[in-house]
Amino acid sequence: MARRTSRPARPARTSRTADSPCPCGLAASYGVCCGRFHSGQATAPTAELLMRSRYSAFVVRDGAYLLRTWHPGTRPASVEFDREMRWSGLEILETADGSVFHDTGTVTFAAHYTHGDAPGALRERSRFERCGGGWVYVNGTFEDSAV
Template sequence: MATRCPCLSGLPYAECCEPLHRGDADAPTAEQLMRSRFSAFALGDADYLLATWHPSTRPATLELDAELRWYRLDIIDRSAGGPLDTHGEVEFEAFWRSPGDRGSQRERSAFVRDGGRWFYVAEA
């Protein structure tokens, strides 16, 4: 049985975010990049998160909380960010659990296409 993608697209991980995480493909839209970044948080892939963060706002390092488990992503809204756009925004809510707590993060994120690739810039 194929492993379901953490981004909850409904596709198996091998057909959804895994090719992006491996570097075999680039996200065609801002939303797909957002989904792949959520999956990277869920899987603890800090290298992918840094690689898809625009150099103008990227931190030097990124430490993920190993006790935080990201388990659900809801896409609320999107603006532009399509295959022919250069900018886009995606509003989402991401849900997490830790040993003694649970919660969610709601954000509207800005993305830019630079050199033919989508990058996360910052909270919009």
């Protein structure tokens, strides 16, 4: 008789349709905005759009996309999602470089959330590089979260 091993339950992706508002805060629908990056139909042309799509990937719990857009030199083996975390909004505070004409860029942002019943904000200055022709997240520095 084969022995069954239990695997931890993977967090379900939150339900979002192509016509839903995009979690990144831009005025386009999810399918036209970050959804096309998540599905692989397109790649983010700027560091800011990659940042927005990665935030949206946290909202919809798309770990595969997060890993795919993480620099190979800093990429973790897996991404874990906290079931109590509910992302509620993204503010882009500053961008430097990261356009179609650059090879590196930084994006400073505040990601608002509720954990359990407690609201909060994560503020990070993220570094991005072009790798294999597309933008990837390299690493980030957490900043004072009093936004």
